[in-house]
Amino acid sequence: MNNFAELSAMLEALCSAKGVSGAENEAAAVASQMLEKYMPVSVDALGSVTGRKEGRGAHILLDAHLDQIGLIVTAVDEIGFLKFAKCGGADRRVLAAAEVTVHGKEKLFGAVISTPPHLAKPEEASKALPFDEMAIDIGMTKEEAEKLVSPGARVTFNGGYLRLMGNRIRSPSVDDRAGVAAVLRCLEILEEKNVDCNLSVMFSSQEETGGSGAQTASFAAQPDEAIAVDVSFASAPGVSSEKYASLGKGTMIGFAPSLDYKMSKTLETIANRENIPYQPEVMGGKTGTNCDEIQVSGKGIKTALLSVPIRNMHTAVEVCDLEDIENTARLMAEYIAERSKENA
Amino acid sequence: MLELIKELCTLSGISGREDSVRDYIIDKIKDFAEYSVDPLGNLLVFKKGKKPAKNKVMLDAHMDEVGMIVTAVTSEGFLKFAKVGGINSKVILGRSVKVGKKAVNGVIGIKPIHLVDKDKEDTIPSADELYIDIGAADKEEALSVVSPGDAVWFNSDFVEFGNGFVKAKALDDRVGCAVLIEMIRSELEYDAWFSFSVxxxxxxxxxxxxxxxxxxxxxxxxxxxxxxxxSGVKDENRVCICGKGGAVSFMDRSTIYNKALFDRAFEIAKENNIVCQPKTVVAGGNDAGAIHKSRGGVKVLTVSVPCRYLHSPTCVIKYSDAEESFKLIKAMAEEFASC
Structure with missing residues (x-):
């Protein structure tokens, strides 16, 4: 069985580099280095990593977002604990006693406070604290803390990259480093097959805070069409397998009024022809991904969405199956190869 | 002692599965004292002092830690579990764990916040909704590496941070174990008896x-x-404070302590320049609850190292409190042996 050792190593490197929305620098450096193998790369005004490779056929933009959800420090309180707001859609149900890294002048270990049982009223025992009642303990006094941390410092959730059974892995920031990995793996496949194609790539900033990065980078790229790769919901206890995808059962092809129906259908046809496992993901309006910004960027861009199913989205234990990333990359590569043979 | 704490916290030993902790402690003390293991698994140690003790003094620390135990495997290959010890679900959601003899990696999953109704966004799922995901494709694959009854413990490393603080799982009560090991390895004035309890x-x-x-x-x-x-807790609710030494109990939910012993602890601390503090809220309970009622009754004293986020994967202590507690406990053991 293919255990995807190289793909796993790439995803681990991507997940290990941190980049909360608006402060993607560390992740941008790692992703840039990987993208440079295939095309010239630059970082734009909003922090998105962009690359351009001219060639035959339709000009296709591939997108995956670079940023990850996290927290942002708002103040240091009188006993040296850090107050914070969420930066992206953090889930406060998983924050009690959570381990974090505060990206101050240096990286600092921190623990989000947890109310001791003797202080919790019975009705509070099963409720998560509001964000403004939580704080991060960095084991310092106010004076010590203020030397190293200022408001605006980003906070990431701890937890390294771990392999689970089979080809499944868990890490923070699988959303959307799995997408970045899929795009890079797609470029590798195209190179192996010597496909002459016309591509732009963007690893966009600020998706989790509203998609500003994708809106501006896709305006700059001016492609004929775009494929965004993000993550979506995989079934688990409490998450219906009828409504959502299954882990390890293939890439998710998005169908939605806001997505280009012809592109979605072409992806489906190619997947069937090439025996690439896939699962349809049908949405009733917009998609909640960068596609929503890319579609209406500039004069408008035909857009498709591929998603890697994950469990426990927006926690430190996001779980995905490497095989789904590989299948996403394969399908994208086949699509690009086909479009490279046609006139734009 | 910091190295001892680090190594002890890294071991797994939920209640009833203290074996690896006991083996580690035996290895550390076997050249310094006599020991035996009782039918329940308690490690009982006798250490000869320079003089025989006038009174028999027992020092107790517990080896077990809170965790979980696998109860069943679902048809989809997820593990159901029961909590072992008092754990609030809040502190285990979205956390990583290790399962069974093979120390299989797993995570405690949660329904993504995007799919939760607005009015339930702050609601912690009930205990019976919780499960562990080891990445198994189905029940058969899961059962090839785990079984019902397997121990589950937190995947949490040992971290030194801030100004003299330490984070680890199981500091409750491996810190106590480290203090006792350190005593057994040191020279004692009087004979002393120890229990590393299960x-x-x-x-x-x-x-x-x-x-x-x-x-x-x-x-x-x-x-x-x-x-x-x-952050956010008023002075009178703080129970005890990191950096102010061992917390001495006058009363908790399982014991009313002998007031003379409590007072004596503060006198001895003052005489020896040891930092200590009273535990100022009546809460919790510990082995003293069982010990003071043993046979015809035993006079007990509890000295605790203050620990933030107790019973979570993220226990936090200030290391200097462990050192100050060690000094106080050693002094009190001598006092009781000779009074």
Missing amino acids: QEEIGTRGAQTAAFNIAPDYAIVVETTTAADI
């Missing part, structure tokens, strides 16, 4: 038989206790 977290089962077996006149329980010296 099953404290499920109701002080081990200490009950350990105290019967040792039959002490006095006992000192070496523990950790809730430090609520955190």
Whole structure:
């Protein structure tokens, strides 16, 4: 069985580099280095990593977002604990006693406070604290803390990259480093097959805070069409397998009024022809991904969405199956190869 | 002692599965004292001092930690579990764990916040909704590496941070174990008896038989206790404070302590320039609850290292408190042995 050792190593490197929305620098450096193998790369005004490779056929933009959800420090309180707001859609149900890294002048270990049982009223025992009642303990006094941390410092959730059974892995920031990995793996496949194609790539900033990065980078790229790769919901206890995808059962092809129906259908046809496992993901309006910004960027861009199913989205234990990333990359590569043979 | 704490916290030993902790401790003390293991698994140690003790003093720390136990495997390959010891679901959601003899990696999953109704966004799922995901494709694959009854413990490393703080799982009560090991390895004035006890977290089962077996006149329980010296908590609710030394108990939910012993601890601390503090809220309980009722009754004292976020994967202590507690406990053991 293919255990995807190289793909796993790439995803681990991507997940290990941190980049909360608006402060993607560390992740941008790692992703840039990987993208440079295939095309010239630059970082734009909003922090998105962009690359351009001219060639035959339709000009296709591939997108995956670079940023990850996290927290942002708002103040240091009188006993040296850090107050914070969420930066992206953090889930406060998983924050009690959570381990974090505060990206101050240096990286600092921190623990989000947890109310001791003797202080919790019975009705509070099963409720998560509001964000403004939580704080991060960095084991310092106010004076010590203020030397190293200022408001605006980003906070990431701890937890390294771990392999689970089979080809499944868990890490923070699988959303959307799995997408970045899929795009890079797609470029590798195209190179192996010597496909002459016309591509732009963007690893966009600020998706989790509203998609500003994708809106501006896709305006700059001016492609004929775009494929965004993000993550979506995989079934688990409490998450219906009828409504959502299954882990390890293939890439998710998005169908939605806001997505280009012809592109979605072409992806489906190619997947069937090439025996690439896939699962349809049908949405009733917009998609909640960068596609929503890319579609209406500039004069408008035909857009498709591929998603890697994950469990426990927006926690430190996001779980995905490497095989789904590989299948996403394969399908994208086949699509690009086909479009490279046609006139734009 | 910091290295001892680090190594002890890294070991897994939920209640009833203290074997690896006991083996580690035996290895550390076997050249310094006599020991035996009682039927429940308590490690009982006798250390000869320079002089025979006038009173028999027992020092107790528990080896077990809170965790979980696998109860069943679902048809989809997820593990259902029961909590072992008092754990609030809040502190285990979205956390990583290790399962069974093969230390299989797993995570405690949660329904993504995007799919939760607006009015439920702050609601912690009930205990019976919780499950562990080891990445198995189905039940058969899961059962090839785990079985019902397997122990589950937190995947949490040992971290030194801030100004002298330490984070780890199981500081409750491996810190106490480290203090006792350090004492056994040092030269003692008087003969002393020790119990590294099992099953404290499920109701002080081990200490009950350990105290019967040792039959002490006095006992000192070496523990950790809730430090609520955190953001947003008023002074009077803080229980004890990191950096102010061992917390000495006058009363908790299982014991009313001998007031003379409590007062004596503060006198001795003052005489020896040891930092200590009273535990200022009546809460919690520990092995003292079982020990003080043993046989015809035992006079007990509890000294606890203040610990933030107790019973979570993220326990936090200030290391200097462990050192100050060690000094106080050693001094009190001498005092009780000779009074």
